[in-house]
Amino acid sequence: MSTIVRPYGDTTGDGMVQLSFTLPVPADKRAEGAALQLAGKMGLDPAMVVHSRAMGDGYTFFVVYGRVQHLVDLGKVHVVERDFPLLGAREINTLVKRRLRRKLVVVGACIGTDAHTVGIDAILNVKGIAGEKGLEYYRELRVVNLGAQVSVPDLVERARAEKADAVLVSQVVTQRDAHLHNTREMSAAFREALPAARRPLLVVGGPRFDERDAAGLGVDRIFGRGTTPREVASYLVHAVLPARAVAA
Amino acid sequence: MRGKLDLDRAQVRRARQLARRAGKPVVDLARGHTTVAVERAVLRLAGITGADPDGIPWVNRLVDAVAADVGLGHGVSVPVFHALAISGAHDLTMLAQKAAAGSVRFSLPSGTAATAARRAARRAVAAGIKRIDRRRAERERLVKRYGDPRQRPWIYLIVATGDIYEDIPQAQAAARAGADVIAVIRSTGQSLLDYVPEGPTREGFAGTYATQENFRLMRAALDESSKELGRYVRLTNYASGLCMPEIATLAGLERLDMMLNDSMYGILFRDINPIRTFVDQRFSRQIHARAGIIINTGEDNYLTTADAVEAAHTVTVSQLLNEYFAHEAGLADWQLGLGHAFEIDPDLPESFRLELAHALLARELFPDAPLKWMPPTRHMTGDVFRGNLLDGFFNLVGTLTGQGILLVGMMTEAVVTPWLSDRDIALQNVRYVLGACGGLHEDFVPAPGGFIQRRAHHVLGESIELLERIVDDGLLNAIADGTFGIMKRPADGGKGLSGVARHEDDYYNPATELLEAA
Structure with missing residues (x-):
């Protein structure tokens, strides 16, 4: 063809x-x-x-x-293909329970001046989005949603206090590339505050991000428009749990 | 008259009684507390202006200095006017400068010195309230001269560039294109600033800062537009966040016409301390009542986080509470732009009939209020074609159910801040619907006992059940439990709590005294 x-x-x-x-x-x-x-x-x-x-x-x-x-x-199209298996809620809970033997801790926030929690709430709130329940619904995930306009130092402090496995940051409304500046500030603060081994997985999401830009922004993963909670949960399981095949 | 929904009048009465019982303890709490923002608003009425070289308003410096010396619980008026009398400062601004430099100390006078300070404070604040009265009379004169919009609902459009000098031509263009009400959306960070920025501003994030000078500039521009267009174009801003009472005051002083002013929005969506919010809220509504400003409440926001069908009754409950708090603060029915929104998932069967039922319920519960009808946002996906269709149905509900203020929906919601062409297309949509079926509400009578009536009765029933639970539990506990918009907000948490103080026995606030005497 x-x-x-x-x-x-x-x-x-x-x-x-x-x-x-x-x-x-x-x-x-x-x-x-x-x-x-x-x-x-x-x-x-x-x-x-x-x-x-x-x-x-x-x-x-x-x-x-x-x-x-x-x-x-x-043949010359380059996109970030999903490089992890998409799992159901039951599989995700089972994997966390068996592999991690404790709850997987997720701390979420909107940082900077962005007061729009629709994105983070869609992913975290039980209510979820598009018929999929949010991460709070997953029995084996412990979710701390800090809400809107959280300062970067507060986020780092809270992530440390909660022993977060992953930090989810949403940026919805942005002007003059504020979402990029905020994300760089956030990733730099985590690098400064914690040694690599103890640093939580850094995940950002929002409609204005380019999913290919994770390395440039110093984060582990970027999720764009239309991402569902299940995709995020599957990714967290894939990235946080010990590397031995998730498909066990 | 039984209306189109055949609501049970005893049920409606019961709902209002419950709202009063739920709200009363909160009003009592508000009457026994003050906040830094209320005290700053009082001093703004008394004439203080300007900011220090770092941009912190002198009124903040002054209130902070008083609080440090004698606390906030006595009110700042007496210590401030006592200090003014003995310090030799010409006015409050100069006094604030001296206080910031550490050359003035504040104390609580007694005897004749206290009486003199009270009298001086009352005189200064009365002058500020007089200015608000003059601005209200001026509005009434201009409305008489240029006229109100020819149609209901009034068409409400948002402008948000971040730069007041960009906002002005956009707002004027919007008015020319048919907008009756212009809202200048605020910079996203402003609700959590504990001071009101000064002067004209050209940098904001997804909005423009609310400042007294920006208010003045925009109002003057819309006065020109009103003259040009032969109808009075109204201006809206946001009395919300940590500076709600001050912004309400500045709105009164600069003749803004509508203000977003919800009793619980700051608590739920900005995590502002509940007591701070209710205290600030009551004072700001007293100002709005005096200034002849129409408030817009924010019930639409609940539906952006909770499901619009499951949570429909939380909107009704909040409207009833907002109505109670508004009446208590002196607002009349014509000033109550109670909010609600078209946010039901369009993929849900009969979603449009459900929307009609909810909108009509609000209309019939509050027959004399100019309801604020908010467009879909949650189910706007970026598919601009489908979005324009949804907005058309939203407009249809608006005209069929006699909404008072219609916020024009943008098909590019969730994509970009509206472009010139987005606004133009959205206004064509509104004009088509209002032109094609502006009088259809006369023919639209839901079938007795049919789907729409049953749904409205059901939502009213659920509202009464929820109000009963709130009365039992206490409103503050209900908020702490996440009853509204799923957000859980305890009374001892949230931002701005440190700026709240319980009244001492000798608490004095000349503004409250004057506003409540009216």
């Missing part, structure tokens, strides 16, 4: 895409021409402005359909 694909409109290989954008120009003939010029530079040929609409005096919104010239080589 070919590893080269094009976007699909209604026929294989037609290359059709749709996009929308705003230009800071008044809505008139020239504006449509400007939109076509942009579409052309983006590789759409031919391009059609199917909708344009004035927004206030100086802005125009466009919807453009067109054919792109670009090819996608699936």
